[in-house]
Amino acid sequence: xxxxxxxxxxxxxxxxxxxxxxLMQLALGSVYAWSVFLKPVASxxxxxxxxxxxxxxxxxxxxxxxVVLLALGITAGFGGYLNNRFGPRVVATxxxxxxxxxxxxxxxxxxxxxxxxxxxxxxxxxxxxxxxxVALAMLIKWFPDRRGFITGLAVAGFGGGALITGPVAAALxxxxxxxxTFLYLGIAYLVVIVVVAQFFRTAPDGYAPAGWTPSVRQQTxxxxxxxxxxxxxxxxxxxxxxxxxxxxxxAGAALISVASxxxxxxxxxxxxxxxxxxxxISIFNGVGxxxxxxxxxxxxxxxxxxxxxxxxxxxFAILPSISNFTLLLIPAAIIxxxxxxxxxxxxxxxxDFFGPKNAGTIYxxxxxxxxxxxxxxxxxxxSFSAGKGIDYKTPLYIIAVVMLVSAALPLVARVLARxxxxxxxxxxxxGK
Numbered sequence: 001x002x003x004x005x006x007x008x009x010x011x012x013x014x015x016x017x018x019x020x021x022x023l024m025q026l027a028l029g030s031v032y033a034w035s036v037f038l039k040p041v042a043s044x045x046x047x048x049x050x051x052x053x054x055x056x057x058x059x060x061x062x063x064x065x066x067v068v069l070l071a072l073g074i075t076a077g078f079g080g081y082l083n084n085r086f087g088p089r090v091v092a093t094x095x096x097x098x099x100x101x102x103x104x105x106x107x108x109x110x111x112x113x114x115x116x117x118x119x120x121x122x123x124x125x126x127x128x129x130x131x132x133x134v135a136l137a138m139l140i141k142w143f144p145d146r147r148g149f150i151t152g153l154a155v156a157g158f159g160g161g162a163l164i165t166g167p168v169a170a171a172l173x174x175x176x177x178x179x180x181t182f183l184y185l186g187i188a189y190l191v192v193i194v195v196v197a198q199f200f201r202t203a204p205d206g207y208a209p210a211g212w213t214p215s216v217r218q219q220t221x222x223x224x225x226x227x228x229x230x231x232x233x234x235x236x237x238x239x240x241x242x243x244x245x246x247x248x249x250x251a252g253a254a255l256i257s258v259a260s261x262x263x264x265x266x267x268x269x270x271x272x273x274x275x276x277x278x279x280x281i282s283i284f285n286g287v288g289x290x291x292x293x294x295x296x297x298x299x300x301x302x303x304x305x306x307x308x309x310x311x312x313x314x315x316f317a318i319l320p321s322i323s324n325f326t327l328l329l330i331p332a333a334i335i336x337x338x339x340x341x342x343x344x345x346x347x348x349x350x351x352d353f354f355g356p357k358n359a360g361t362i363y364x365x366x367x368x369x370x371x372x373x374x375x376x377x378x379x380x381x382x383s384f385s386a387g388k389g390i391d392y393k394t395p396l397y398i399i400a401v402v403m404l405v406s407a408a409l410p411l412v413a414r415v416l417a418r419x420x421x422x423x424x425x426x427x428x429x430x431g432k
Contacts, residue, residue, distance in 0.1 A: 100190020152293020
């Protein structure tokens with residue numbers, strides 16, 4: 001059914017859909033508050049006082065976060081297909097139920113950490129993956145005129161989820177303990193996500209807002225046809241985009257997974273004060289998704305990712321030398337801004353290079369890069385020991401070097417796309 005055959009009065013307000021998607025992502029993004037749970041959970045499962053925890057306890061506990069991202073990425077790979085078949089409302093509702101249930105059941109996982117991996121990690125991660133990809137697939141089709149901005153907005157809520165959950169979880173952990181905190185939060189997530197999912201709708205085929213005429217840049221900065229997932233997987237540029245996303249995730253996930261204990265180790269603050277860093281990361285993670293998504297509409301996706309990698313190379317190299325908590329907030333905020341920027345920009349990058357029709361399926365498969373980076377980053381950041389504690393500085397320097405080398409990848413993707421003639425790139429100045 002084409003958009004011309006649908007009266008505007010019969011269509012939902014697309015901005016209501018955007019708000020509903022943002023609220024759902026806000027609840028799903030609470031997973032980024034994981035570092036607040038890290039030490040209390042490790043202490044509970046390994047019966048070691050919080051101030052005596054070392055790599056032997058923190059590394060396997062932090063693996064829970066990697067399991068979440070692994071399940072999330074794999075699920076998103078087929079979540080786009082489920083969205084096309086069953087519609088966004090059904091899939092998002094299922095995602096909310098699974099995420100809420102996973103967190104809720106984690107309340108009863110102790111003392112078996114494998115059960116924690118299964119509940120919070122696998123069940124919760126599957127729920128996040130379903131909800132996350134559905135929101136993007138839905139909004140890309142409703143907003144052909146603001147592709148970068150709307151994908152940034154859609155995932156800004158996800159990046160900002162820990163802003164609310166971080167301090168709330170820290171207070172709950174102190175007052176009611178790990179089990180009850182998981183129980184209360186799981187119920188809250190389930191209710192919020194299921195309610196807002198009922199607003200989701202599928203855009204008509206070929207939908208365009210009334211009166212909109214694509215600009216020269218919007219016409220030329222995109223593929224000349226829509227690719228299927230099978231076709232996209234035969235092109236080298238899909239794998240380069242996958243690698244770009246995986247490397248960006250590796251860097252950000254490394255810091256996010258240990259934000260609270262790293263702040264305590266570097267600046268000697270207590271857990272409640274360290275939760276401020278978690279909230280700061282959450283704010284800029286969300287802002288970065290919106291800001292870089294919007295900026296990419298003007299400067300192009302390849303140059304956006306080039307900027308992200310160069311900035312992170314500099315900041316990760318500076319981070320280990322900081323011992324003042326207030327100063328620590330600055331590089332952490334910049335890293336979070338870049339981490340979120342990758343998620344805000346890549347959906348539009350994929351839609352530019354492969355077309356919007358199957359963008360949900362193609363980008364969903366690409367989100368396996370989230371899983372890869374989500375495993376490598378947290379493992380890397382906790383793999384070096386310093387006495388009885390963790391050496392965070394060495395992996396931070398390693399990440400800085402990786403980011404510098406990665407800066408060439410967006411330009412390689414751009415050259416490959418132009419060489420095939422599927423995509424014609426123009427500069428911001430020439431695309432007026």
